[in-house]
Amino acid sequence: EAGVTQSPTHLIKTRGQQATLRCSPISGHTSVYWYQQALGLGLQFLLWYDEGEERNRGNFPPRFSGRQFPNYSSELNVNALELEDSALYLCASSPAWGKRASKNIQYFGAGTRLSVL
């Protein structure tokens, strides 16, 4: 069974440009999560999508946005890139959200390394 896949692996942009990162969840998973992992800051929650809807977002400015498609894949868009956006962006998926804790285990992709010059 294929795991969570993210593309591209690496992305180099200049300040002010836009970046688009893509994620394909594990087959059968409907929830997709995005995290930013900047050096020294740990994983910071960005966004959560489930069944095509944004369900929660972290403390990031509106220039971080995304969407989830009918096939449950997702993309993260970062507009007006700043130098401090350089980080590893991780996508995770989980089965449909529910009160059963085991459904809330998150399965991560290998990430997209975004470098803003």
Add this chain to the structure above:
Amino acid sequence: SQKIEQNSEALNIQEGKTATLTCNYTNYSPAYLQWYRQDPGRGPVFLLLIRENEKEKRKERLKVTFDTTLKQSLFHITASQPADSATYLCALDAGGTSYGKLTFGQGTILTVHP
């Protein structure tokens, strides 16, 4: 304010010993807590989940405890091996308005020396 802290940034131990990692939290009432392993350049990999009403959970050489009174989880790796060297992250779901969001600790870098 809410905070998750892992006891140390780095832990060095000798092969065969037990590694004990600590995760403390404040101003959370999590229903469960998870532990993940992350290797350099890779995404975290789920290891164990423990619910608030469980005191201890085991999986092979791994053991997790959860003390909601102390607001602390301990993660143990027994008979450690160099292959266990990685960053270990604790994560919890705060519930409420943080519904669906996992909050991660900063991680502890474990190095097991042969």
